[in-house]
Amino acid sequence: MSLSDSFAAFGIGFRNLFRPKVTAPLPWKERRPRAERYRATFALVHDAHGDEACIGCKMCEKICPSQIIVVTGGPKAESPNTGKKRGWCADFTLDLNACIACELCVQVCPADAIVMLRVQEQPGFDRNELLLTMEKLYANEKLAEASWADGSKLIAMQEPGGATAAGGAGEGGA
């Protein structure tokens, strides 16, 4: 170890002082884009006529492996938009604390009412914020972009006789 070595080392440090940065700071504001099928928190949607799509059939409640969905069905009534008689959902709660994001409730929904969202994370300061009530679920519809999957698309994709479903499905190139 001579004096020239020390100066060489100082030289390296000095050069690195003015080198452009190779690391990027952690992005705080923007979020990375998620895949089309990415699934996280839930939303209830309105159908094409503007009615609440959920008919209160309790299929999601039955299939949920964690038993976190509670649906209360309402009486049958005529829709104000179409005039047809149909079932309504009186109350819907989903406890996101115990959700394992298995997508089974989305698959079994006959009305395509429940969908999952492509938001990355939704933390809360209180456990009650993770308890999704009906109001929160309908508010989520406008909050973020929905995931690709809904009940009929998932069913169409898995149908033994059927061709591959539209929207993100289908045989790729190469």
Next chain:
Amino acid sequence: MAVSAAPAVSSSLATRWTEVGGVRVPVELVTPGWPDPHMDLSTYDPEADLMALNMGPQHPSTHGVLRVKVWLDGETVVKAIPYVGYLHRGVEKLCEKLTYVQITPIVDKNDYVSPMMNELAVNMAFEAALGVEPPPRAQVLRTILAEIQRIASHLISVGTWGLDMGGAIGGGATVFLYCMRERELILDLFEELTGGRFHYNTHTVGGNRHDLPAGWDRKAIEVLDRIVARSEEYERFLVDNPICHQRARGIAVIDPLLAMECGASGPILRGSGVDFDLRRDAPYAAYDQVELRVPVRTEGDALARALVRIDELRESARVAKLLLQGVPEGPICALKPVKLPGAVKLQEGEQVYVGIESPRGELGTWLLANTDRKLGPHPYRLKIRPPSLHALSLLPYLCPGHTLSDVVVIIGSLDPILGEVDR
């Protein structure tokens, strides 16, 4: 277990072979006696002043919540007993309350480094009991997913083992971070296919739930090429690193007979020179369509097991690429899509065992079917045979005679996943 011809990828050591019980094993590894795991410590040298030490359950290098009680003479281990059960969640009991379609997302959490394998194992058991054969497209899809998942799992295994052996000082942190970087590419692939980054729920009884999105196969081949190119680097990090050599070469040499006695399988067995792989010897899914070269090494030590994993990783990438080039057209599920919890019905008393080759060895599922009016069709008993539990049973035999710091290397080389051990 079939006796096969010379192993496809053999190590450079010239090895003489012997045959025990129909299995070809290297002569060098067969030792006359094994250490006694139930050693009576009162007969040990009274001058020695033994010290009992609990490693874990919160020790960072026991890969989870494994507790190993070691008795030390100075720094040398005299006796070591692993205690498991700190991560018991009662998955098997829970499965007895759920119907068949609800079990898949639950068993995802068993082996939390390769969830795809857990799904595949239980669903293959249900299909075998039901007598359903998934369509060819689903078979190929499952094989591709399993192989890509195997790569991700081995990346974690090799990376964390590097961390165990030296951390930042020995260059282990470099391997770890590089492996994690590559694994992220695979998670992105799975996110695009299934929507979940880690707990996929993509297998179902009779096939798969998600079809390939457009362009996925091209992306997958790109990722696999990149990982194979970089895997040379990991091997260089391990093999060309003198610290790694000093710490892992000749440590915990496993007698193949002992390994078979304890029920170990997977890379542990193949690192000890036993040429056994369920993918080749009892092909399931689409493994009969590809010719699998099974890497076998004859050193039997900790380094050999890591190198077997790296070789396997390359082989998996080769097989996955081969299958990705010719995915057959057609449906992805043989049964009607699930719309009810009781969609899959099995005969009461139906019994089946199915074993698949997970990254850690033979992952078995034993199922006894049941049905009742209230719960619907559900398993009376679903027993999961985790490869990691059997690997851990080797620990009392391996540790005596080594130093305490070697215990960390030994646990890392066995690659146990405690979520799977305790279930």
